[in-house]
Amino acid sequence: MAESPDITRANASLDGVSWNILGQIYVPKQVTEESFAWHATFPEETFVPPHVHHAQDEYIFVLDGRIDLLLDGRKTSAATGDLVRMPRGIPHAFFNNSGKPVTALFWAAPAGRLVDLYRRIHNMSSPAEVVQVADEYGVHFFPPVSSAA
Numbered sequence: 001m002a003e004s005p006d007i008t009r010a011n012a013s014l015d016g017v018s019w020n021i022l023g024q025i026y027v028p029k030q031v032t033e034e035s036f037a038w039h040a041t042f043p044e045e046t047f048v049p050p051h052v053h054h055a056q057d058e059y060i061f062v063l064d065g066r067i068d069l070l071l072d073g074r075k076t077s078a079a080t081g082d083l084v085r086m087p088r089g090i091p092h093a094f095f096n097n098s099g100k101p102v103t104a105l106f107w108a109a110p111a112g113r114l115v116d117l118y119r120r121i122h123n124m125s126s127p128a129e130v131v132q133v134a135d136e137y138g139v140h141f142f143p144p145v146s147s148a149a
Contacts, residue, residue: 013039019122022046022130026118029105036111038118042067042102047095050142051134053088056108060084060094065102068095091142113137 008014013027023046030037042065050070060067066079070093071086078084086092096102108114117137121130131141 019118021118021121022124022127024048026106028115028118031111031115033111035107035109036114037105037107039063040104040106042094042096042104044096044099044101048093049131050091050093052091052140052142053086053108053112053138054140055088055112055138056110056114057088058086058092059107060086061105061107063103063105065096065100065104066098067102067104068097069093070095114139 008029013029014031017028019026019028023043025041027039028036029039060078060083062078062080062082062084064080066077068075068077069084070091071084072090072092114137117134117139120137121133124130124133134141
């Protein structure tokens with residue numbers, strides 16, 4: 001009988017780790033050099049401002065709720081069951097304007113330095129500091145925007 005693949009349970013993370021990044025909770029589920037997957041919870045009115053990854057393609061699979069997006073300058077939204085593709089080099093942002101928490105599974109390939117970035121910005125309270133540090137890890141943020149996508 002073939003060995004079954006590893007399973008990371010819904011209420012678990014790798015090594016019991018979770019990161020609080022400006023009120024959003026990121027729970028790593030899988031990390032290899034080729035890819036990085038994490039479960040994210042976005043409380044009401046939280047957002048990730050416009051930014052670009054120069055080294056990763058990124059995907060969002062919406063598990064519960066609706067998330068508003070800005071993809072390469074176009075406004076759109078994704079709801080439960082939708083998959084969003086954000087190719088490397090394409091500016092994107094996401095906003096929770098839904099009035100309730102949103103959960104999603106994120107996947108980036110290759111993993112690059114994102115895990116190191118998330119470890120470093122965990123529990124930072126200053127968005128400006130997060131933006132500055134992110135740039136060091138290949139994630140470039142654009143000027144601030146409001147949460148109204």
